[in-house]
Amino acid sequence: MTSQTTLLTPRSPTSSAYAYFSLGMLLAASLDGVRSGQRVPADHWRTVKLLVTGGAGYIGGVVAAKLAEAGHAVTVLDDLSTGHADAVPAGTTFLPGSLRDDAKAALGNDTDAILHFAAHSLVGESVGNPAKYWSNNLGGTLALLDAMLQTGTRKIVFSSTAAVYGEPESVPITETAPTRPTSPYGASKLAVDTTLAEYARMHGLGAVSLRYFNVAGAYQAASGQWLGERHDTETHLIPTVLQRGMTGKAIQIFGTDYPTPDGTCVRDYIHVADLADAHLLALGACEAGRHRVYNLGNGTGFSNREVVDACRSVTGLDIPAEEAPRRAGDPAVLVASSALIRVELGWHAARDLRDMIDDAWRFTQARSAQ
Numbered sequence: 001m002t003s004q005t006t007l008l009t010p011r012s013p014t015s016s017a018y019a020y021f022s023l024g025m026l027l028a029a030s031l032d033g034v035r036s037g038q039r040v041p042a043d044h045w046r047t048v049k050l051l052v053t054g055g056a057g058y059i060g061g062v063v064a065a066k067l068a069e070a071g072h073a074v075t076v077l078d079d080l081s082t083g084h085a086d087a088v089p090a091g092t093t094f095l096p097g098s099l100r101d102d103a104k105a106a107l108g109n110d111t112d113a114i115l116h117f118a119a120h121s122l123v124g125e126s127v128g129n130p131a132k133y134w135s136n137n138l139g140g141t142l143a144l145l146d147a148m149l150q151t152g153t154r155k156i157v158f159s160s161t162a163a164v165y166g167e168p169e170s171v172p173i174t175e176t177a178p179t180r181p182t183s184p185y186g187a188s189k190l191a192v193d194t195t196l197a198e199y200a201r202m203h204g205l206g207a208v209s210l211r212y213f214n215v216a217g218a219y220q221a222a223s224g225q226w227l228g229e230r231h232d233t234e235t236h237l238i239p240t241v242l243q244r245g246m247t248g249k250a251i252q253i254f255g256t257d258y259p260t261p262d263g264t265c266v267r268d269y270i271h272v273a274d275l276a277d278a279h280l281l282a283l284g285a286c287e288a289g290r291h292r293v294y295n296l297g298n299g300t301g302f303s304n305r306e307v308v309d310a311c312r313s314v315t316g317l318d319i320p321a322e323e324a325p326r327r328a329g330d331p332a333v334l335v336a337s338s339a340l341i342r343v344e345l346g347w348h349a350a351r352d353l354r355d356m357i358d359d360a361w362r363f364t365q366a367r368s369a370q
């Protein structure tokens, strides 16, 4: 599937599309300046060329869509092991392939930056099959970094996770909290964070790791295409509750004896579109020789029971729930401090839990109507 990249004209100087557009153009201009060793005239702008790995998946797809809408030239590299070809956003160029075999060709010699999402991401699966996670998440990223060095690509934004922190000593969790992952998934992502710090120091790459908390919601691209969670086996709370709502089956609540106000786990949910906006800001914050790390959440925790109640309220459905044993590896409370990215990059979450469920529900309904 290949489609033409469209360069959008910003609607108004105050629109967010304009902010991203300008950011991207400036990025390219400054890169041109570095390459030529000359001062770049302010009007010497060109389209930024970006590679999005894992852009046929949930978060990578939404970020790729927003990048394309902001006027960047976006290539998606995805091996479709968990992604879907029809989820690659319109306005991007799709290359089916792997990090190990195809990253170098996908980068060519004129890619400005990479946004790296391609990874396995199920905590439970990683406990049962750690080798799959080390091989793909760390091994695949090392291959990508090799390709970066060979092609002269200098900037990377990495999809990291709150799972690097494990069971927190205190909440909200800041970036300086101890990193003690409780799963091979979290450990493999932490290993990549460490690798990026080293590559920034040794090779002068500019890198940003974004540590996501619980991502939810869906995004309707400018093309009308709905992009949302489409895992073959869904394990995440909100899409599972909504799927159960469609079929009338009960949602199982895993663990009701946690040391939390209502006994169920508490999580910090962030809308996928807010998360995507953070990636566009992170792109502009990649600085040669530096590795930055930012947490991304809303700073507010919701219990599993509260999430189920919110899903009932949004859908108007009486979704039945039943209590079930704890799920292995679930920390009781995970809530982010996103103060650092707010202060340093000016990011803020514009959407709340209701918006996330509302959009996820629209996506679920749009899919079921297909």
Ligand code: UFG
Residues within 6 Å of the ligand: 121, 122, 123, 161, 162, 163, 212, 213, 214, 215, 235, 236, 237, 238, 240, 251, 252, 253, 254, 255, 265, 266, 267, 304, 327, 330, 334
């Ligand atoms: N849950 C249920 N029933 C379900 C599904 C989930 O009770 O059918 C519960 C879980 O036990 C947990 C909460 O809902 O208490 C959230 O579970 P999710 O599977 O939606 O999300 P996780 O918190 O396990 O994991 C997510 C990402 C990870 C990331 C982590 C960091 O999937 O990649 O957030 O916060 F590492």
